[in-house]
Amino acid sequence: MVLYFSKMSEHYELGKKGEQLAVDYLTKEGYKIEERNWRFQKAEIDIIASKQQTIISVEVKTRSSKDFGKPQDFVNSKKIKLMVLAMNEYVLMKNLDIEVRFDIIAIIKIKEEFDINHIKDAFLYF
Numbered sequence: 001m002v003l004y005f006s007k008m009s010e011h012y013e014l015g016k017k018g019e020q021l022a023v024d025y026l027t028k029e030g031y032k033i034e035e036r037n038w039r040f041q042k043a044e045i046d047i048i049a050s051k052q053q054t055i056i057s058v059e060v061k062t063r064s065s066k067d068f069g070k071p072q073d074f075v076n077s078k079k080i081k082l083m084v085l086a087m088n089e090y091v092l093m094k095n096l097d098i099e100v101r102f103d104i105i106a107i108i109k110i111k112e113e114f115d116i117n118h119i120k121d122a123f124l125y126f
Helices: 002-028 077-093
Strands: 032-040 043-051 054-063 099-110 113-119
Touching: 002 032, 002 043, 002 054, 002 099, 002 113, 032 077, 043 077, 054 077, 077 099
Parallel strands: 054 099
Antiparallel strands: 032 043, 043 054, 099 113
């Protein structure tokens, strides 16, 4: 059992590290971070950012290898529906009249380095 919790802890830590890397990347690219881990009902949006006249829902997927596929391949239709629902609520709650975009930041850890792939308008490809 100790190994199970240890692996879960490693997975959680990798995910948190990935989210921080995504925030750092977005900030460097000129995005303003509006929210982190924003929740509505059963949905969670990892990062809500803005740039120019667009509000962006960002799903961060971090993996320790490519062995089981690309990180973005793990965003399924159920997750997409939940993110759209949550983002709709966020826009209504904040009374925003702004373009909405859905991005994925896919991060793969390669040894001690991290490869970051920012996929803009990601749901257009699903």
